[in-house]
Amino acid sequence: MKLEVLGKNPWDRSDLRNEGVVSDELVGTSQGVSVRRVIYRCPLRAQEFRFLTSECTLPPGLIAHLYRQRWEIEKTFDELKNKLGERKAWASSPEAKAAQAHFLCLAHHLMLRCERRLEREEGVRNEAEIARRASRLEKEQERLGKMKLTVPVLVRAFQRLTVRSFKFIRWLIATLRATSPRAGYRHPAPLIRQFARDYLDTVDGMTGGTLMPVKDHAPSLVAPTSHASSILEDERRR
Secondary structure, three states, X not given: OOOEEEEEOOOOOOOHHHOOEEEEEEEEOXXXXXXXXXXXXXXXXXXXXXXXXXXXXXXXXXXXXHHHHHHOHHHHHHHHHHHOOOOOOOOOOHHHHHHHHHHHHHHHHHHXXXXXXXXXXXXXXXXXXXXXXXXXXXXXXXXHHOOOOOOOHHHHHOOOOOOOOHHHHHHHHHHHHOOOOOOOOOOOHHHHHHHHHHHHHHHHHHHOOOOOOOOOOOOOOOOOOHHHHHHHHHHHHO
């Protein structure tokens, strides 16, 4: 598809979010369709990318960053398959597959929420991953510094939101099941109680007030077993 440049969009070159942007253009097709095209050269990969979008209000550097974040969804798929063990469908009916997809989304976003609250309210952080990320950024900055470049500010500012560690997932499952001597690690009981209430409130909103039946082999974090469900119900009544 051949695109004709119809005009140039003004953008702030002093805005650090626009690091790597080459141009921001309005382009059109022979059929009269016009879209925005952002040309971005990634300093980390030394590659040029061209993004087409109908979004015309965000800075061009942020458009490029959002596309980069979309690629990270592959990491989420890996987490669901390998860390939560969701490699197979629970059943063959469209309704069961839809329910499974809803539970997977709930589990992923509730893990994010719980992880952030653990850090904010209990001071529990994944120090090992933070150290690894700092080391990676330092090496990238050293490499780019030789070319008189810097790591883009959006890359430095935002940590991957798609990856949870095995340690965190095992701890969370053990805490919800309340079968591990480490369940009270760092005394996060109030946080877990609130997490359980949030979990049930979210599921209630999707299912009309009743927990959806699931197969026994489903991981307890995604679809609670009867034991985990009773714990969550107890917390809800408190």
